[in-house]
Amino acid sequence: MTFSPSVPMxxxxxxxxxxHAACALRKRAVLKAVRRVFDSGHYILGxxxxxxxxxxxxxxxxxxxxxxxxxxxxLELSLRVLGVGAGKAVFTVSHTAVATVAAVERxxxxxxxxxxxPATLTMDPxxxxxxxxxxxxxxxxxxxxxxxxVHLYGHPCDMDAVTAVARKYALAVVExxxxxxxxxxxxxxxxxxxxxxxxxxYPTKNLGALGDxxxxxxxxxxxxxxxxxxxxxxxxxxxxxxxxxxxxxxxPVQAAVxxxxxxxxxxxxxxxxxxxxxxxxxxxxCGLLLPAAMPWVEPVFHLYVVRCPEQHAFREFLRDRGIGxxxxxxxxxxxxxxxRGRLPIPPDGLPVTERIMDEVVxxxxxxxxxxxxxxxxxxxxxxxxRTRKAKGR
Ligand SMILES: *Cc1c(COP(=O)(O)O)cnc(C)c1O
Numbered sequence: 001m002t003f004s005p006s007v008p009m010x011x012x013x014x015x016x017x018x019x020h021a022a023c024a025l026r027k028r029a030v031l032k033a034v035r036r037v038f039d040s041g042h043y044i045l046g047x048x049x050x051x052x053x054x055x056x057x058x059x060x061x062x063x064x065x066x067x068x069x070x071x072x073x074x075l076e077l078s079l080r081v082l083g084v085g086a087g088k089a090v091f092t093v094s095h096t097a098v099a100t101v102a103a104v105e106r107x108x109x110x111x112x113x114x115x116x117x118p119a120t121l122t123m124d125p126x127x128x129x130x131x132x133x134x135x136x137x138x139x140x141x142x143x144x145x146x147x148x149x150v151h152l153y154g155h156p157c158d159m160d161a162v163t164a165v166a167r168k169y170a171l172a173v174v175e176x177x178x179x180x181x182x183x184x185x186x187x188x189x190x191x192x193x194x195x196x197x198x199x200x201x202y203p204t205k206n207l208g209a210l211g212d213x214x215x216x217x218x219x220x221x222x223x224x225x226x227x228x229x230x231x232x233x234x235x236x237x238x239x240x241x242x243x244x245x246x247x248x249x250x251x252p253v254q255a256a257v258x259x260x261x262x263x264x265x266x267x268x269x270x271x272x273x274x275x276x277x278x279x280x281x282x283x284x285x286c287g288l289l290l291p292a293a294m295p296w297v298e299p300v301f302h303l304y305v306v307r308c309p310e311q312h313a314f315r316e317f318l319r320d321r322g323i324g325x326x327x328x329x330x331x332x333x334x335x336x337x338x339x340r341g342r343l344p345i346p347p348d349g350l351p352v353t354e355r356i357m358d359e360v361v362x363x364x365x366x367x368x369x370x371x372x373x374x375x376x377x378x379x380x381x382x383x384x385x386r387t388r389k390a391k392g393r
Pocket of ligand 1: 073
């Protein structure tokens with residue numbers, strides 16, 4: 001790591017995310033929770049998992065939450081209980097964590113990406129409809145079955161428009177809420193708009209565990225029962241597999257940690273919003289495109305993503321000043337070797353998706369990020385803007 005001479009060597013490196021900070025802050029409570037599991041002798045499902053499932057469903061205002069091993073599994077299990085598998089197309093976006101696309105294939109279905117809105121970088125409902133129509137015309141082997149809108153970076157998708165398309169073409173809706181715990185669309189929390197909502201508790205997420213963990217939330221008790229069975233071999237009460245299933249249980253250690261962290265989710269999200277507001281004020285007029293929050297949403301800033309045409313040089317400049325950044329995501333799923341050339345693409349392609357991958361830069365964002373650190377980032381970005389101006393760019 002190199003520092004510019006203008007920054008004293010003592011200035012600590014500012015990471016773009018810091019999952020340890022939240023745990024360290026609540027160390028006693030977190031370790032007490034882990035110890036409780038240790039002492040209980042109950043290491044699969046059980047009380048901690050049930051407590052978390054109840055508390056998380058209550059938090060979301062939904063009837064049920066079913067814990068599972070990770071967010072990718074939450075998406076896969078959601079599609080499976082909806083009967084979305086072989087011969088079915090699932091519409092989603094390519095500008096997302098590759099997990100979204102991988103989960104569709106794990107369920108046996110075909111991921112069909114739509115383009116994204118250039119302002120919010122979430123699913124463009126018009127491109128979604130074009131994608132459905134095109135698939136109906138060109139792929140008689142596939143039946144459109146579901147849509148996975150992704151509330152990317154903590155900014156809700158335009159769910160009214162997405163659900164209108166879903167209704168028109170009889171698509172089930174599975175919300176990918178992995179980056180949006182607690183975000184609201186027109187006053188209602190995300191997760192309430194689809195048939196099912198998939199969550200990840202990967203350590204850096206807004207609600208994070210000490211390892212992998214996930215959950216599916218729903219207001220449909222029948223689907224919740226099906227999910228509870230499917231995550232454990234399709235077992236009934238007598239441990240007889242009545243449906244084929246998998247092993248994707250929520251680990252009780254993770255559930256115990258989540259029971260601690262859930263209490264802090266709202267204040268943590270408020271802290272993220274405060275940091276975002278500080279960035280928005282400090283970075284205005286810098287020539288960067290800042291995150292747009294649509295007036296009808298309350299985002300939760302899982303990430304704070306700015307756009308800069310000189311992505312690489314900009315990141316180097318910040319790194320030389322002790323500031324960590326990341327790119328979410330450097331390549332959309334349909335251009336990654338695992339998927340290239342295999343996914344049905346809408347007739348007009350995915351121009352916004354392919355353009356912004358070279359522009360997006362995630363600035364440091366986590367609830368424990370202190371004001372002085374935010375200001376250091378702001379100062380560094382403003383210094384970058386001055387050098388650009390000097391070069392006439
Ligand atoms: C993190 C994430 C996932 C996958 O979650 P894991 O728990 O890592 O499996 C899925 N979708 C999105 C948008 C994510 O950010």
